[in-house]
Amino acid sequence: IERARSFGGVYHVLNGALAPLDGIGPDDIKMKELIARVSPPAVVREVIIATNATVEGEATALYIARVLKPLGVKTTRLARGLPAGGDLEYSDSATLTSALSGRREL
Template sequence: MQYPQPIAKLIEGFTYLPGIGPKTATRLAFHILDMKEDDVLSFAKALVHAKRDLTYCTRCHHITDTDPCYVCEDMKRDQTTICVVQEVRDLIAMEKMREYTGLYHVLHGAISPMDGIGPEDIKVVELIKRLQEDDNKQEVIIATNPTIEGEATAMYISRLLKPTGIKVTRLAHGLPVGGDLEYADEMTLSKAIEGRREI
């Protein structure tokens, strides 16, 4: 059965989202049709504003509506430590813990030769440049995910930073291997930060 074009395009739009298959996309599209028009317009505006008004911090590459972001702008934070994470969602997970008070650097991915992703495809060069421009950094905590790609990225960054004399640590493996930081609970993240080790 063919749907009218407006609903077919809406269903197709939902299938672009990760984890949304045709059945879920159809259910979401029909849910939108059942919503009040004001709610649909509000939802559409939220999508447009998120796309238009958000950018990435030029220092740490966190998603933000101001540049620099609220983390980089906060001078009360420990300016000598940078925690390197793979994705923005990982930074937000770390912030929920409320124990880490240093700065961040978001890589926007991990090294994965199988997927054709090398160091030049993520924000490694920007991290090195940032460390070279600011000589008060004493520790870099590598908080990439405990996956093969995350470990490869951690080792690569560690090797690059060893000659600089900056202390390089890795989150302790209280995190499940193969898991993602964004799904870890606050206690697990807290223990991982406490038990970080030099690599």
């Protein structure tokens, strides 16, 4: 994100993802601190979620969105799909599915 030089906001690092089967819950990934940072009187318009495309990452992203919704904070997620310069033949079905669902008109 830093190398892209296209993000001018601040970060909040969760230090992991929710993994209930491994005993990792919201208190273990700094969710209280995130909620405190975006709660009024803070003026946060958007939280961009950048978790891995794993079951745990998806669960964490959905949890964050659900928790922040009552605070009126817009939550978005980084786009996923085919990398620039990537070959279709080396892409897995999950990547292709994500790329197809996130397509945009030219």
